[in-house]
Amino acid sequence: MPVPAPQKPPAKPARLSAARRTALLKALADPRRFALLESIAKAGCPLGCAQALATLPIAAATLSHHIKELESAGLIHVRREGKFHFLTLRPGVLQGLISVLSALETIPTPTT
Template structure:
């Protein structure tokens, strides 16, 4: 696997961020990551194929919303919350508040921990 490419903060564009957030699955991923925790790709539960979820995660990364880290064969993703707040103050909070109000992206969740039902 080749290392993931991430745009520098100054290269993140408003139109790129908004385009990445134009899909409910991607909004759902951002909502899950909004707590600041790093998550393994396999922890996400979404009503799409794994390849489609991978595509959504790549779109978020390419737009500068997330950062991906590889560890062996596993990939982990984290929201670039601080960097996004510095680049576009208030945008992330507004998007998350609107998504909460509209219940947008609710179909994306974290898989239950093993042994928990």
């Protein structure tokens, strides 16, 4: 019986472009946005905007701005459900960034 050709294993992250890498790093480099990501991660389930807002000392307009940044950087997914929006981490994205960063350190300790 014909064995199906081995497909791409689970989810090959597909090397990050420089532009995308920069976009991710910029999105992560704001403390509020990072805190927001942490809230989403800790929630373990889609986080509503109201809950997100409760964890940050910022105005709703500012939260909306940061959500847009995180979304367009591809770090989160926003499920829009009527009046409410729910935030989840996009899996694998950070892993791609981590790969790029660890590649920088592959060459051990150059003679100082």
